Amino acid sequence: GNSVTQMEGPVTLSEEAFLTINCTYTATGYPSLFWYVQYPGEGLQLLLKATKADDKGSNKGFEATYRKETTSFHLEKGSVQVSDSAVYFCALRSLGGGFKTIFGAGTRLFVKA
Amino acid sequence: GAVVSQHPSWVICKSGTSVKIECRSLDFQATTMFWYRQFPKQSLMLMATSNEGSKATYEQGVEKDKFLINHASLTLSTLTVTSAHPEDSSFYICSAWGQGVSEAFFGQGTRLTVV
Numbered sequence: 001g002n003s004v005t006q007m008e009g010p011v012t013l014s015e016e017a018f019l020t021i022n023c024t025y026t027a028t029g030y031p032s033l034f035w036y037v038q039y040p041g042e043g044l045q046l047l048l049k050a051t052k053a054d055d056k057g058s059n060k061g062f063e064a065t066y067r068k069e070t071t072s073f074h075l076e077k078g079s080v081q082v083s084d085s086a087v088y089f090c091a092l093r094s095l096g097g098g099f100k101t102i103f104g105a106g107t108r109l110f111v112k113a
Numbered sequence: 114g115a116v117v118s119q120h121p122s123w124v125i126c127k128s129g130t131s132v133k134i135e136c137r138s139l140d141f142q143a144t145t146m147f148w149y150r151q152f153p154k155q156s157l158m159l160m161a162t163s164n165e166g167s168k169a170t171y172e173q174g175v176e177k178d179k180f181l182i183n184h185a186s187l188t189l190s191t192l193t194v195t196s197a198h199p200e201d202s203s204f205y206i207c208s209a210w211g212q213g214v215s216e217a218f219f220g221q222g223t224r225l226t227v228v
Contacts, residue, residue: 043219046219089156
């Protein structure tokens with residue numbers, strides 16, 4: 001079945017450091033890939049998405065490229081801020097899965113001033 | 114993006130009582146709604162999928178008689194936790210997908226505490 005694996009956290013960085021959160025997936029067909037962010041005590045917000053191979057999703061300085069050859073969708077940001085502290089979820093959705101969204105375990109990010 | 118509103122955002126109830134959580138799509142017709150549960154510091158686990166006008170499809174291990182899902186209209190789905198127990202305490206999140214939207218949008222979640 002479909003699944004998403006992302007790096008375990010927590011990840012602790014200093015402000016302005018470079019961020020990478022790894023995400024790989026297993027899916028049949030051609031899924032859409034997503035990164036969601038969850039701030040403390042809140043629901044999920046869509047951060048970025050990519051719907052086909054080689055697409056790059058970007059938003060608020062975050063980027064992720066859909067790599068079919070490596071089945072990956074790693075999240076990157078060149079310079080993190082304290083306000084980026086949150087939990088980040090990698091997710092996929094495929095038509096064959098009935099539009100269910102399958103989430104990774106989540107990676108908690110702490111950014112220190 | 115499209116708006117999905119979930120209510121209440123938090124609720125405290127006594128053991129043995131039932132609690133209803135509402136999920137509304139405010140600006141599109143949600144033909145499909147999903148209900149997730151999130152334990153502290155864990156990922157979201159899909160509980161069930163509901164299509165408007167049909168019975169919900171529950172994931173393996175989810176008690177359908179305990180978690181009643183109704184999706185009677187294209188803008189509203191409800192999750193009722195019946196005879197709640199402390200172990201039902203969790204964060205419940207809905208998402209909705211439908212005509213005119215390119216992806217599923219999530220509600221802000223409901224934190225349920227059963228005492």
